[in-house]
Amino acid sequence: VHNLAPRRFEELIAEILASFGWEVQLTPETKDGGYDIFAISKDISGLRTSWIVECKKYREDRKVGVEIARSLYAVKGDLRVSNAMIATTSSFTKGVRDFKNSRYDFHLRDYEGLIDWINSYRPNPDGTLYLRSSRLVLPRGPSPDRLRRRDYG
Helix, strand or coil: CCCCCHHHHHHHHHHHHHHCCCEEEECCCCCCCCCCEEEEEECCCCCEEEEEEEEECCCCCCCECHHHHHHHHHHHHHHCCCEEEEEECCCECHHHHHHHHCCCCEEEECHHHHHHHHHHCCCCCCCCCCEECCEECCCCCCCHHHHHHCCCC
């Protein structure tokens, strides 16, 4: 994962989430609105929950700082999305972990957690990826424009 370009890392995270049954949509590479992926997860009861995910493809020795966490949490509030997550190829500072500990709707996925996800990944039954030509294949889901106008909580 450390050899991936940042956009490919975002696509990898989107692919993994899609393999878990989430509906996912990547934001544009630039001017992404402060997050990289919008997703909807569905639990066993059928309840749907909205997520924004920020992907930080950092060197192993560069930790994600609290300013990134605070910024993503502010975007979460502005968009009225239920949950936010930061996924990184590195780890998090103590400030980020403290920030997360006081919030049930904010999640962290570090390098170790990514490896767990990668090991749990299963492609479509027909062997194809959810991601094709750098674009996600979505069964249904909001467009980025609709996301700004509605509450998907």
